[in-house]
Amino acid sequence: MSELRELYQELILDHSKNPRNLREIAGARHADGNNPLCGDKATIYVKLKGDLIEDVSFVGRGCSISTASASMMTEALKGRTTAEAEALFERFHDLVTGDPSKPHRDAQGLGKLAVFAGVCEFPVRVKCAALAWHTLRAALKDESAPVSTE
Amino acid sequence: MSVLETGRQKDALDVAQVRADFPILAAKAHGKPLVFLDSAASAQKPRAVIEAEARMYAESYANVHRGVYELSVKATDAYEGARATVQRFLNAASTREIVFVRGTTEAVNLVAGSYGRKHVGAGDEVLITGLEHHSNIVPWQLLCEATGARLRVVPITDAGEVPLDEVERLISARTRIVSVAHVSNALGTLLPVKEIVRVAHGRGVPVFVDGAQSAPRLPIDVREIGCDFFAFSGHKAYGPSGIGALYARAEHLEAMPPWQGGGDMIASVSFERTTYNEIPYKFEAGTPNIAGAVGLGAALDYLTGLGLERVAAHEDDLLRYGTDALSAIPGLTLVGTARHKAGVLSFVLDGVHPHDIGTVLDYEGIAIRTGHHCAQPVMDRFGLPATARASLGVYNTREDIDALAAGIRKVQEMFR
Numbered sequence: 377m378s379e380l381r382e383l384y385q386e387l388i389l390d391h392s393k394n395p396r397n398l399r400e401i402a403g404a405r406h407a408d409g410n411n412p413l414c415g416d417k418a419t420i421y422v423k424l425k426g427d428l429i430e431d432v433s434f435v436g437r438g439c440s441i442s443t444a445s446a447s448m449m450t451e452a453l454k455g456r457t458t459a460e461a462e463a464l465f466e467r468f469h470d471l472v473t474g475d476p477s478k479p480h481r482d483a484q485g486l487g488k489l490a491v492f493a494g495v496c497e498f499p500v501r502v503k504c505a506a507l508a509w510h511t512l513r514a515a516l517k518d519e520s521a522p523v524s525t526e
Numbered sequence: 527m528s529v530l531e532t533g534r535q536k537d538a539l540d541v542a543q544v545r546a547d548f549p550i551l552a553a554k555a556h557g558k559p560l561v562f563l564d565s566a567a568s569a570q571k572p573r574a575v576i577e578a579e580a581r582m583y584a585e586s587y588a589n590v591h592r593g594v595y596e597l598s599v600k601a602t603d604a605y606e607g608a609r610a611t612v613q614r615f616l617n618a619a620s621t622r623e624i625v626f627v628r629g630t631t632e633a634v635n636l637v638a639g640s641y642g643r644k645h646v647g648a649g650d651e652v653l654i655t656g657l658e659h660h661s662n663i664v665p666w667q668l669l670c671e672a673t674g675a676r677l678r679v680v681p682i683t684d685a686g687e688v689p690l691d692e693v694e695r696l697i698s699a700r701t702r703i704v705s706v707a708h709v710s711n712a713l714g715t716l717l718p719v720k721e722i723v724r725v726a727h728g729r730g731v732p733v734f735v736d737g738a739q740s741a742p743r744l745p746i747d748v749r750e751i752g753c754d755f756f757a758f759s760g761h762k763a764y765g766p767s768g769i770g771a772l773y774a775r776a777e778h779l780e781a782m783p784p785w786q787g788g789g790d791m792i793a794s795v796s797f798e799r800t801t802y803n804e805i806p807y808k809f810e811a812g813t814p815n816i817a818g819a820v821g822l823g824a825a826l827d828y829l830t831g832l833g834l835e836r837v838a839a840h841e842d843d844l845l846r847y848g849t850d851a852l853s854a855i856p857g858l859t860l861v862g863t864a865r866h867k868a869g870v871l872s873f874v875l876d877g878v879h880p881h882d883i884g885t886v887l888d889y890e891g892i893a894i895r896t897g898h899h900c901a902q903p904v905m906d907r908f909g910l911p912a913t914a915r916a917s918l919g920v921y922n923t924r925e926d927i928d929a930l931a932a933g934i935r936k937v938q939e940m941f942r
Contacts, residue, residue, distance in 0.1 A: 380889045384882075384940060393877070414881040415898050415911030437911060439879035440941070498885065 382494030392440035397433040397450035409511030409523040446508035539840040558891030566917030578824035608823030630738040631661040633757030633772035638665040648674030656682040686713035686862040708740035712901040713862025714870030745834035765825030769818030779805040
């Protein structure tokens with residue numbers, strides 16, 4: 377049960393029930409992502425000013441992990457550069473996959489996103505946590521083809 | 527009434543004995559006794575099946591239909607014996623009407639690729655229903671794309687039923703085949719296949735019945751149903767994965783062109799001309815899943831030994847008990863409320879995604895399926911991304927249902 381509590385931290389439950397930045401951004405670049413395993417869908421909107429992420433938001437529905445991940449991602453990225461976003465995704469990905477060969481398992485520099493550390497104990501849920509980030513990457517590249525976690 | 531009392535009823539299934547036949551039920555999941563409620567995805571295996579397959583490899587394995595030596599004769603006898611078991615299980619008229627396949631999916635592909643390619647042309651129609659598994663949708667879509675035919679779909683009701691008059695309405699002069707599930711894997715709906723066959727045959731249209739969910743749960747008599755084709759998978763019927771059977775009426779098999787070419791399906795081969803083997807071998811190219819077929823035979827013997835009427839009555843009792851138990855939980859909505867159902871309890875909870883339900887229940891030792899159940903059009907019909915699905919097997923008890931209900935309440939507490 378303790379691993380379950382690790383996964384479903386209060387902060388994650390809060391963001392899943394009350395997602396932040398759950399809205400469209402008119403005219404912004406965006407990308408669609410979906411996780412066929414559970415039917416989760418997310419559209420990520422990014423408004424750039426040069427290299428700077430001026431605004432970022434999402435629309436979609438999914439499990440608590442994917443919704444909280446999208447919500448907290450948007451909070452973490454506002455005001456960052458695209459390069460910083462990319463670096464953060466790499467750290468986040470290392471954290472949730474729990475790959476011991478990767479350097480960033482310690483959640484250093486992840487701030488609030490460190491609450492997703494419990495996901496690595498649930499391999500089938502890694503895709504839920506990563507969906508928003510993969511979709512963000514596509515939005516930044518302005519890719520039109522939908523992103524799938526499969 | 528407790529399970530024990532039910533078990534003492536005259537002629538009821540002895541569930542305690544059944545549970546003892548399945549070694550995996552002694553396993554723990556996250557330190558808790560395993561409550562396995564995912565038999566619609568794949569059922570667990572009784573010792574009789576595990577041992578039959580092992581014994582085949584240990585004592586009588588060789589390739590079939592080939593050797594002059596004793597082992598090959600033994601292996602062939604065992605393989606063909608399994609075919610006879612399938613024939614009796616389905617009450618087919620002859621073993622010539624039983625084709626071994628990998629599973630229901632391959633059977634649909636075989637019929638779409640052989641019968642379909644021969645009889646379905648541009649402007650023709652294939653009729654399915656709105657509750658089909660992807661395996662009874664995509665092979666027909668591939669056929670339609672290749673031939674210029676049109677896939678038509680009988681809409682389902684809010685309860686998840688397939689109205690017979692809608693089937694009748696959608697059969698046109700261009701309909702070349704009707705393909706329907708016997709029991710819906712996502713909703714549990716039991717379709718009136720006998721009536722569908724009567725209506726379709728009245729218009730001269732053959733019917734394929736996907737029996738993946740019905741064969742493990744209900745007595746099957748293909749001649750009483752009257753269908754042209756019937757398929758099921760071994761792994762859902764307590765047998766091995768990678769083996770299943772297609773029943774097809776002999777006159778269809780005789781007239782159908784081969785589907786896959788290779789060894790064993792031929793009578794003679796030269797570079798100028800090849801003639802094909804007799805049915806059913808014409809449709810079994812290459813070395814088959816020999817031990818799998820023997821394991822399937824053992825599984826069907828096991829089910830027949832329990833008695834399919836008893837199995838059906840047992841699951842029906844659990845389905846009613848489970849329907850009442852889940853309906854009593856505030857915030858829970860059952861998806862699929864047809865009057866006639868078998869084996870499946872699909873549901874959603876207010877404010878909790880099915881994936882989260884599955885993860886929390888897993889920690890209680892309860893295995894259920896969450897997702898779209900390979901039936902995305904069904905999810906779309908109900909406006910849901912996914913459902914949680916508990917499905918029943920011969921080894922399930924009322925205590926399993928009680929554990930599920932208690933687990934769901936824990937989920938609700940966690941996500942309150």
